Amino acid sequence: MKPIMLAAMAACFAASLGSASAEPIELQWWHAMTAINAERVNKLATDFNALTDYKVTPVFKGSYPETMTAAVAAFRAGNPPHIVQVFEVGTATMMSAKGAVKPVYQLMADAGEPFDPQNYLPTVTGYYSTADGKMLSMPFNSSTAIVYWNKDAFTKAGLDPEKPPKTWPETFAIAKKLKTGGANCAVVPAWITWTQVEQFNAWHNLPLATKANGLDGPDTELKFNTPVMTKHIAALAEAIKDKSFDYGGRLNEAEGRFVSGDCAMIQTSSGFYGNVKTNAKFAFGMTQLPYYPDIEGAPQNSIIGGASLWIMGGKKPEEYKGIAKFLSYLSRTEVQREMHEVTGYLPITKAAYEATKASGFYDKNPGREIPLLQLAGKPPTENSRGLRLGNLVQIRDVIAEDLEGVFAGKAEPKPALDDAVARGNAILRQFQKNTQ
């Protein structure tokens, strides 16, 4: 028995050695995508592997924060993945890790891979580039906040199903009508901080923080405790009190209530489209975020959300060559187009956007162009280029905590916003100290 087992093991060992030399160079890709988006990730890797001598291996690492933390821990342990998908709020943290990451522009130059940042949509890449336009990470799944409405619920409440509200006053008025018209939940915002504070300020061309929201330097300070913001939070709290608005939590939990038909309107990511399309049993539409018409310059443009791909440092040149080829593959027009049309995420190149437009896709699928129009409707200003705030994950929670206090009727809007700004600034200073 024993000699046979030994022989078998030896054979296996020899076989594994033999095949190792012929195996393609493996590139680890850690990501946080689930459901149809995870299928997309796997398809991208499989298609790329079939074309080249490299082998991209996607590994699901949990939620966005979990994936990022896993990559950080792996780096500390000396064995990071080649590519890691990091959500937009982790951008400042990744950027500050000089030496731990390899900037995309440098990667492409070192690998001799043709690369022109002008080919990409500036509203998307701006979030992930230095002030002088050098791309640090490759946008992967980009989205922005939009409004979805349930047309059947509008009809039931005696409203015109083809006329969603355009402004905030209209939204509050329609919410009341929906509520009295029998909707269990009229309007619910998801991602509370992202939609009601971050997007809100960019959309109204108001600063969230100094130094162009942190893009121009880490010594940025939050300053969103403005009269406009206070007025808006007070209005939201009022609407939550009379039940014409519902508070849906800090993440996207509320999305389930829209899909099930419980809530008639939701403000959430454009990446939610695939889910609604597949699961909703009612007619729905998509429209732009509401704005206050009395604010000058509103609406400006919204900012992106989603995630980008960061390349970790300390890898071999031949591996970087493979990664560069993979990023080029991801930027191909047909790859981008397919991803955009299937998932609801945005195309990242101008060519892919043009091609989608030319194909008549937006005419056949009304509403699908909304996020792009909203992002690129006007050239971005200091307030609407993007955000680069250290530990934004924590800052989001701090803001959400203070807003929850207001929505629960325990705090007044102005002191709550002052508190969020003060605590958020403390987090920014701590981040600056830790990364100096």
Place this chain on the structure above:
Amino acid sequence: MERRVVFSGWLFPAFLLMPQLAVTLVFFFWPAAQAILQSMRREDAFGLSTQFVAAENFAAVLGDPFYLASAEVTLLFSVAVAVLALAAGLLLAVMADRVVRGAAVYKTVLLLPYAVAPAIAGVLWLFLFNPSIGIIAVGLRRLGIDWNYLLDADQAMLLVVLAAAWKQISYNFLFFLAGLQSIPASLLEASAIDGASPRRRFWTIVFPLLAPTSFFLLVVNIVYAFFDTFGIIHNVTQGGPAKATEILVYKVWYDGMVGLDLGSSAAQSVILMAIVIGLTAIQFRFIERRVHYA
């Protein structure tokens, strides 16, 4: 009468102790030492720049009103979980102790929740009570109760206390049942003959004789509520709303893994380590004293 096995050298006993020592060293002392070291450093997430700051992290943590608030939440949470789990466990044990037919079935069913991992327990309760998807949440709303623990701090606390206590009842039940069965039947019979009511028998005989068990369980339950309930909090409330259910161990995780502030997180875990050591010391002292009495 006493029979002792005495080893003739030290080599063999040392060899027998090795595995246990190695496990303790690798899984306790080494990480503990790392935590203490990290707690005195300031570092970015990737470990690219490290500064020695001595006790600065501790000073920052102990001076942070949110840390103290979290300590308060933890205390409230732990006491509520321990009291609820102990009372329910005792009640069920007393009841099960009386059952004659089908006792094994009752006991098995009562023990089941203990086999459920905290994270799974959290998900179970989430599916029942989540305002968006929970089955019971829908029922509560139909009854006119405004159930939304995403905004209501008291509801959130109630929910995590119930979930955490539910999971611990089995453990308490098992120990109380064993305790009950070790009470000599003759004592109870004698007092019954003297005309004591069941209630009186419980409070004057059973309850005092269960005191060592109860004390042991109290400490175990508090340690459980302090540390093992992370999965429940993480899955059900994520410490919200507005930190109303953020217990200390959740804050350690949050500041370290989400905030990526490793120095502060390590300082907090060192403080927690001191608390466990304290609790364990108390338990050993008191339990030992009790053993002398019994």
